[in-house]
Each structure stands twice: as structure tokens, then as C-alpha cells.
Amino acid sequence: MKPVKFILMAGIACTCILYAGCKTPALVQAPEAKTPPANFSNAPDSVNNSGVIKWKTFFSDSHLVSLIDTALKNSQELAITLQEIDIARNEMRAKQGRLLPxxxxxxxxxxxxxxxxxxxxxxxxxxxxxxxxxxxxxxxxxxxxxxxxxxxDIWKKLRTAKKAAFTRYLSTIEGKNFVITNLIAEIANSYYELLALDNQLQIVRQTIQLQQNALNIVRLQKQAAAATELAVKKFEGEVLGSQSLEYDVLQKIQEKENKLNYLLGRYPQHIDRDTTGILNITPSQVAAGIPSQLLQNRPDIKQAALDLEAAKLDVKVAKSEFYPxxxxxxxxxxxxxxxxxxxxxxxxxxxxxxxxxxGPLINKSAIKAEYYSANARQIQAVYNYERTILNAYIEVSTELSNIKNQQQIFELKAKQVDTLTATINISNALFKAARADYLEVLLSQRDALESKMELIETKLRQFNAVTNIYRSLGGGWN
The missing domain is CATH 2.20.200.10 (Outer membrane efflux proteins (OEP))
Incomplete structure (x- = not known):
């Protein structure tokens, strides 16, 4: 009778454990992730998408291509991200090891x-x-x-944990791709800013030369009693202001070169670049495609999707802790x-x-807490996925509008520069004929300088908009 009694007691104990394990607390259901609209409101419907173009093809400047290539080999930020991938890979191996004796x-x-x-x-x-x-x-x-x-592994707890670790490993790879995309865009934007500063430095030096010529003329006029000391001092002040602006631009060039060298993972040195000037080159044409393509092209969206999948698996793992x-x-x-x-x-x-x-019978507070936390992280992952998609859609929409508007601004600014540049020659001629005041000459030179600087900045914003939309479309990592 003793063996029968022992088997009976063991059966009762197993039944109690299984019953306690199968009784899990209810959870708040995670919402369904929302999808983006069918098309961009400010772009024509087309499946052509610049985000799938490789960066060596998208950027035609050989100097820029060389800089990006160097950064992808030497960047410390990218090297740190690669170690995150190794950490995730080792975590996956650890979960795999738990399946074996x-x-x-x-x-x-x-x-x-x-x-x-x-x-x-x-x-x-x-x-x-x-x-x-x-x-x-x-x-x-x-x-x-x-x-x-x-x-x-009768409840597939260990296999589910292994799958979650593998999903997070894939997520770190997408994170690395996102770092590459941002790194390429940041280098391109900094490079174009450097070209713009070169152009501005050239404009400032040309303006200084014009102002110096005007100063020499007014000094001669003073000697001939045709101008006053006040006019001479005004012109001298204008020259000094432009000379200080020249050093300000030189400092900005140095800072931009240092930033580029930092992104390239090397100590400061000269940055080889196009010498034709940013005003003489044209930004690449961009096709935005349709919003659904963002789900496949953007690494941050794919990373958020993988994080969401891993969070769902974590809930299953936490639920398995209730089972014997x-x-x-x-x-x-x-x-x-x-x-x-x-x-x-x-x-x-x-x-x-x-x-x-x-299996747990009494005082399952710790298991319940982890179960609820896993579900909360799952809901967080859903909202993070939605937010990432929304951010991507808004970025593309904003840059599409930016490209269009900057083109209109540039055309108007170019006409303004032509008009104000013409006023310099007119005012100089009138001033020499004593038909215009020296202040008109000074204002003409100042207005022309400001308009030329603004034209260069507008051109820079065009390049930045094209680079940013290339990044927003998920270009660069492939």
C-alpha cells in the first residue's frame, strides 16, 4: 500500500502545481500599431525612391565619397555600435546554451x-x-x-528566450545601419557647410577689395577738398568690419574641418574638397516614393519593429515562469x-x-511583477514603433516642402544679388560724379555683401534638405 499511497500523494502535488501554474493574471492588451498614410501629401505618387540608391551613387563629389569611405572605416561611434552587436550575439549564444545539459x-x-x-x-x-x-x-x-x-523546456520558455535574444541581435544590426545612415548624412552636411564657408570667404575678400578701392578714392577726394574726414572714417570702418568678418569665417572653416576630422576618427588635418564653390554645383534630384517603403528602408523603423517583436516574446517568457x-x-x-x-x-x-x-504555489508577487513589467515594455514598444513611423513620415514631408521652397527662395535671392551688385557700380559712378552721397555707396556695398552671403546660405539649405531627405528615406546604410 505504501507505493500506491506515495504515487497518489505525488499525483496530487503535481496537479496542484499545474493548476497554480496555468492560472496567470490578466494583462492590458497592447494596441495595434498604426500604419502610415498611403502617400505623401506634397509629393507625386511614384514607386521611385532615392532611399534605395547606394550612397556612392547618390553623392557624386569624389572628395565627399572619399571622406565618407574613411569615416566608415575609422569612426569610433560606429566601432562602439559594432561592439553592441557582439554583446547581443553573445547573449544569444548564452540563451542557446541553456537549452543543452x-x-x-x-x-x-x-x-x-x-x-x-x-x-x-x-x-x-x-x-x-x-x-x-x-x-x-x-x-x-x-x-x-x-x-x-x-x-x-516543456513550456518553450528557453526557446522563446533564445528567439527574443536573436531578435534583439537583429535589432542591434539595424541600429548599426541607422548609425551609418546618420553618419553619412552628418558628413555630407558638414562637407557642404565647408564649401559654403569657402564661398563666403571668397565673397568677403572680394568685398574688402571693393571697399578698399572706394576708400582710396574717397581719400583722394578729401585731398582735393571734394570729401570730408567723416566720409573717410566711414569707409575705413566699413573695411575694418569686413576684415573682422573674414577672420570670423576663417574660424568657422577651422571648426568645420575639425568636426569633419572628428567624424572621420582622425586628428585635425586639411580637408580636400571641391574648389569650384557651392554656387556652381547642383544638388541631386530626389524621389520620395510612397510612405510604406519607409518600413523596409529606414533602419530605425526596422529596429523598432524588432524591439516590438522581442518585447512580445518577453511576455511569453514571463508567462512561462508561472508554470512548473x-x-x-x-x-x-x-x-x-x-x-x-x-x-x-x-x-x-x-x-x-x-x-x-x-512550480510557484504561494507568494508569486515577484513573478507577477516581472510579468506586468514585460507587458508594459511591450506596450511601450508599440508606441515607440508608432512614434518612429510618424517621425519618419513627418521628416520626409518636411524636407519635401523644404526642397521646393528653398528652390523658390534661391531663385529670388539670385535676382536680388544681381540687382544689388549692379547698384555698387551705379553708386560708385554717381559718387565719382558728385551726384551721390558716400552713404549710398556704403549701403550698396553692405547690401550686396549681405545678399551674397544669404544666397550662399540658401544654396547650403538646398543641399542640406536633399541630404536630410536621403537620410529620412533610409538611404546610406545599404
Whole structure:
């Protein structure tokens, strides 16, 4: 009857464990992720998408291509991101390892003294190993063997955890691609800013030359009593202001070169670049495609999608903690108090095999807390996925509008520059004929300089808009 009674008690215990494990608390359901609109409101419907163009093709400037290529080899930021991928890969391997049995081998030695007036000591005193010889009071212990333990993945908890780790590994790869996309865009924008500063420096130096010529004329007029000292001082002040502006532009060029060198992972040195000037080159044409293509092209959206998938798997893993786990432990080896007996078979053979089914019954607060936290992280991941898609759509829409408007601004600014440049020659001629005041000459030069500087900045914004929309479309990483 005793075996039957034992089996009955074990069955009752297993039933209680399984019932407690299957009873999991309810969760708040994660919302369904929203998808972007079918098309961009400020762009024609077309499947042509500049985001799929490789960066070496999209950027035609050989100097810029060389800079980007150097950055992709030397960038510390990219190298840090690659280590994140290695960390995620090792985490995936660790989860894979938990699916297999843990096997350990070992050897050991020790000594034990049992009190004679104990049940164990009294028993040892009557045990003969060799006829006429008792077990010694100081009893050595020698052993060697292997032990193994294995958790049977009956609820797929370990396999789900492994899949979550693999998904996060893929997410880190997309994170690396997103870093590459941003790095390429940042280098391109900095390069175009450097070209714009070169153009501005050229304009400032040309303006200084014009102002210096006007200053020489007004000095001659003063000597001829045709102008006053006030006019001379006004012209001198204008020249000094432009000269200080020249050094300001030179400082900005140095800062921009240093920034580019930092992005390239190298110490400051000269940046080779196009010398024709930013006003003489044309930005690349961009096709935005349709919004649904962002889901496949943008690394940050794909990363958010993978994070969402991993968060869903984490909920399943947390739920599995409510279920009982089945573990098997086994050992095999030899043990004796005398080295000469250690390899005697089967007398010194040590063998064990045990299996246990264990699950939470009472006080499951910690498991519930992790379960609720996993679900909250899943809901966070849904909102983060939606936010990433929304941000991508808005970025593309904004840059499409920016490209269109900057083109209109540039055309108007170019006409303004032509008009104000013409006023310089007119005012100089009138001033020489004593038909215009010196202030008109100064204002003409100043207005022309400002308009030329603004024209260069407008051209720069055109290039920045094209680069930014290329990044927003997911271009650069492939």
C-alpha cells in the first residue's frame, strides 16, 4: 500500500502545481500599431525612391565619397555600435546554451571525523573493510566524476528566450545601419557647410577689395577738398568690419574641418574638397516614393519593429515562469576513503539520477511583477514603433516642402544679388560724379555683401534638405 499511497500523494502535488501554474493574471492588451498614410501629401505618387540608391551613387563629389569611405572605416561611434552587436550575439549564444545539459567534471579530496557515540559513528565501528580491521576514526574521502543537470523546456520558455535574444541581435544590426545612415548624412552636411564657408570667404575678400578701392578714392577726394574726414572714417570702418568678418569665417572653416576630422576618427588635418564653390554645383534630384517603403528602408523603423517583436516574446517568457519546471540531475563517478579502493568496480561506483517538477504555489508577487513589467515594455514598444513611423513620415514631408521652397527662395535671392551688385557700380559712378552721397555707396556695398552671403546660405539649405531627405528615406546604410 505504501507505493500506491506515495504515487497518489505525488499525483496530487503535481496537479496542484499545474493548476497554480496555468492560472496567470490578466494583462492590458497592447494596441495595434498604426500604419502610415498611403502617400505623401506634397509629393507625386511614384514607386521611385532615392532611399534605395547606394550612397556612392547618390553623392557624386569624389572628395565627399572619399571622406565618407574613411569615416566608415575609422569612426569610433560606429566601432562602439559594432561592439553592441557582439554583446547581443553573445547573449544569444548564452540563451542557446541553456537549452543543452550542463555537464561538469571534477575531482575532490577531504577528511572527516565522526563522533563515536553517534548513530553513524557506532555503525562505522562495526563495519569491517578488511577482516579484522575497522573503519578508521579519521576517514579520508577521495572522489572524481561528472555531474549533469538539464531543464526540460516543456513550456518553450528557453526557446522563446533564445528567439527574443536573436531578435534583439537583429535589432542591434539595424541600429548599426541607422548609425551609418546618420553618419553619412552628418558628413555630407558638414562637407557642404565647408564649401559654403569657402564661398563666403571668397565673397568677403572680394568685398574688402571693393571697399578698399572706394576708400582710396574717397581719400583722394578729401585731398582735393571734394570729401570730408567723416566720409573717410566711414569707409575705413566699413573695411575694418569686413576684415573682422573674414577672420570670423576663417574660424568657422577651422571648426568645420575639425568636426569633419572628428567624424572621420582622425586628428585635425586639411580637408580636400571641391574648389569650384557651392554656387556652381547642383544638388541631386530626389524621389520620395510612397510612405510604406519607409518600413523596409529606414533602419530605425526596422529596429523598432524588432524591439516590438522581442518585447512580445518577453511576455511569453514571463508567462512561462508561472508554470512548473522539470529538471533532471544526474551524477556518475567513484568515491572511496582509500585511493587504492577508488577504482574498484562496482564497490566504489557512485551514481545518482533525480528528476523534480517544481512550480510557484504561494507568494508569486515577484513573478507577477516581472510579468506586468514585460507587458508594459511591450506596450511601450508599440508606441515607440508608432512614434518612429510618424517621425519618419513627418521628416520626409518636411524636407519635401523644404526642397521646393528653398528652390523658390534661391531663385529670388539670385535676382536680388544681381540687382544689388549692379547698384555698387551705379553708386560708385554717381559718387565719382558728385551726384551721390558716400552713404549710398556704403549701403550698396553692405547690401550686396549681405545678399551674397544669404544666397550662399540658401544654396547650403538646398543641399542640406536633399541630404536630410536621403537620410529620412533610409538611404546610406545599404
Amino acid at each position: 550542463f555537464i561538469e567534471g571534477g575531482v575532490g579530496a577531504g577528511i572527516d571525523k565522526t563522533g563515536r557515540y553517534t548513530s553513524q559513528g557506532a555503525g562505522d565501528a562495526s563495519t569491517d573493510i578488511t577482516p579484522g580491521k575497522q573503519v578508521p576514526d579519521w576517514l579520508p574521502d577521495y572522489r572524481f566524476g561528472i555531474t549533469a543537470s538539464w531543464e526540460a 519546471s522539470f529538471n533532471i540531475v544526474a551524477g556518475l563517478g567513484f568515491q572511496a576513503f582509500n585511493p587504492s579502493y577508488l577504482i574498484k568496480f562496482p564497490e566504489s561506483l557512485l551514481f545518482s539520477l533525480a528528476g523534480d517538477l517544481a
